[in-house]
Amino acid sequence: MAALTSDRNTKRRDGRGLTLPMAGATTIHLGAIVCVNASGFAVPGSASATLKPAGVAFASARNPGSAGAERVKVDKTVACFANSAAADAITLADIGADCYIVDDQTVAKTSATNTRSVAGKVFDVDAEGVWVDFR
Structure with missing residues (x-):
């Protein structure tokens, strides 16, 4: 064109x-x-x-x-989900990093050796959970 x-x-x-x-x-x-x-x-x-x-x-x-x-x-806006547990828990230090899908309401810090897909970027972490930016 x-x-x-x-x-x-x-x-x-x-x-x-x-x-x-x-x-x-x-x-x-x-x-x-x-x-x-x-x-x-x-x-x-x-x-x-x-x-x-x-x-x-x-x-x-x-x-x-x-x-x-x-x-x-x-x-596709920023939304809050449950944080994974133990070594896979997301912290404030992970803001801006990718987070990974555990299930339809939980995200984790790692891909579990490439067995999980990226959910989006960690926007924030607070007492409510992990805020994920899907854009």
Whole structure:
């Protein structure tokens, strides 16, 4: 495609939210970490090295049927999740570093020898948990 020679009406989105087609036979709960699997469908976060983080479920969604039959609303803003335990616990020293998905509500400091996918960047850590930036 050639460079512009006149104005272009470029479509835009705010980048905060999206709606993704869900994997078949899947339930994603409100507030869960949502990921995209290798086939491009939304699934709840889990310990898997092949998932790509999408954000947080803006509403509960259930797809009892085939892949793509239902969709889930996802929010890409900063959200708080449970911190892992012991040596895998995230601390204030980890702000700005990657954190990793343990399950649909927990993040950890390490990839557990490349068996977990990145959730996002640690935005903050406080008494409520780990604040993850999905952008």
